[in-house]
Amino acid sequence: MRIGITCYPTYGGSGAVATELGLELARRGHEVHFISYASPFRLRGFEERVSFHEVVTADYPLFEHAPYALSLAVKQHEVALRENLDLMHVHYAIPHATTAWLAKQMMDQVRDLKVVTTLHGTDITLVGKDPSYFTITKFSIEQSDRVTAVSQYLRDETYRTFGCVGCEVTVIPNFISTADYHPAPDGKTCALAPAGHKLLVHVSNFRPVKRVTDVVRIFAGVRQAMAATLVLVGDGPERDAAEAEVDRLGLKRNVRFLGKVENVADILRGAHLFLLPSNTESFGLAALEAMACGVPVVASNLGGIPEVVVNGETGHLAPVGDVAQMTERAVALLKDPDAHARMRARAIARAREFSAERVVPLYEQLYQDVLRD
Numbered sequence: 439m440r441i442g443i444t445c446y447p448t449y450g451g452s453g454a455v456a457t458e459l460g461l462e463l464a465r466r467g468h469e470v471h472f473i474s475y476a477s478p479f480r481l482r483g484f485e486e487r488v489s490f491h492e493v494v495t496a497d498y499p500l501f502e503h504a505p506y507a508l509s510l511a512v513k514q515h516e517v518a519l520r521e522n523l524d525l526m527h528v529h530y531a532i533p534h535a536t537t538a539w540l541a542k543q544m545m546d547q548v549r550d551l552k553v554v555t556t557l558h559g560t561d562i563t564l565v566g567k568d569p570s571y572f573t574i575t576k577f578s579i580e581q582s583d584r585v586t587a588v589s590q591y592l593r594d595e596t597y598r599t600f601g602c603v604g605c606e607v608t609v610i611p612n613f614i615s616t617a618d619y620h621p622a623p624d625g626k627t628c629a630l631a632p633a634g635h636k637l638l639v640h641v642s643n644f645r646p647v648k649r650v651t652d653v654v655r656i657f658a659g660v661r662q663a664m665a666a667t668l669v670l671v672g673d674g675p676e677r678d679a680a681e682a683e684v685d686r687l688g689l690k691r692n693v694r695f696l697g698k699v700e701n702v703a704d705i706l707r708g709a710h711l712f713l714l715p716s717n718t719e720s721f722g723l724a725a726l727e728a729m730a731c732g733v734p735v736v737a738s739n740l741g742g743i744p745e746v747v748v749n750g751e752t753g754h755l756a757p758v759g760d761v762a763q764m765t766e767r768a769v770a771l772l773k774d775p776d777a778h779a780r781m782r783a784r785a786i787a788r789a790r791e792f793s794a795e796r797v798v799p800l801y802e803q804l805y806q807d808v809l810r811d
């Protein structure tokens with residue numbers, strides 16, 4: 439098949455999944471065309487059957503904001519025509535499902551360009567709900583030829599929020615490449631913490647929903663009970679607040695902010711615990727990646743997280759904002775090497791249920807179905 443993929447290219451779960459999906463599809467013999475304003479961050483170097491098409495917006499003094507969505511629709515249409523695409527798979531509804539619908543309309547006289555929309559999270563639970571986007575998000579979802587959601591929770595939220603008349607939302611969970619995300623084969627890991635320290639890790643785009651200051655507060659509690667280091671990976675609007683909290687709690691010597699790094703798996707492999715105390719999380723890809731590397735998770739008990747992290751088995755879940763409970767669970771687990779080893783083994787086994795080998799064929803089947811329609 440010849441598949442167009444549009445996603446946000448920046449550091450974030452939806453772009454990561456879209457890119458890994460494209461790469462896996464190309465390895466399986468499909469031709470994949472990424473269309474976005476920048477090359478997706480996980481697209482490194484040349485890959486057979488993969489191309490990137492950059493969307494460029496023309497500026498004009500009249501525009502306060504150049505209309506990216508229009509340029510994207512034009513590029514999707516252009517690539518669909520030139521590369522003879524069978525379908526356009528867009529990740530994150532806003533504005534991608536809308537621009538794909540526009541491209542489809544422009545293709546109408548030529549052939550029917552199928553549009554598959556994958557909902558990832560805040561396109562439904564936060565941004566899509568906003569009155570300034572609601573009706574067009576609902577319309578674009580309903581007009582898509584197929585709609586998928588990354589968790590049962592997100593599927594239910596989509597129906598609850600938008601109703602989506604005549605629209606079936608299929609759950610296809612996120613996945614990981616076990617070739618990239620796996621425990622250290624020889625037990626050797628990169629030394630991010632002094633010997634004898636427990637290493638706690640958080641990875642995110644530091645948006646308010648991630649509650650990064652809670653990460654710091656949980657760590658402060660753990661630090662009182664044992665020698666420990668916290669490593670924070672990623673960057674975003676809440677980084678300053680997190681740094682200020684680190685300073686306020688006098689934790690500077692034991693907390694490292696690494697910023698955006700590419701080899702997240704190498705960092706995860708050396709960790710003892712992953713923290714994800716988010717406000718909302720439709721899936722929690724970062725938690726899955728941690729589990730695949732053998733790291734138990736302490737996270738909020740909401741959204742799609744319980745569909746990934748099995749409470750008491752592969753990690754501990756607590757109510758959002760309950761820093762005390764998360765700290766208590768983290769300390770108890772880190773102090774009990776046997777319980778930690780058991781949880782680590784279960785985390786690895788659970789993550790394998792979300793391997794690319796299992797999940798990518800579900801997308802291929804969906805594409806075949808939509809092309810048969």
Ligand code: GMT
Nearest residue numbers: 450451452558559560719720721722723
């Ligand atoms: O919805 C978002 O906030 C954006 C998106 C991203 O690009 O990071 O995150 C969502 O999609 C990920 C991949 O499907 C999920 O793992 C995240 O849970 C989800 N984020 C939220 O729901 C907050």
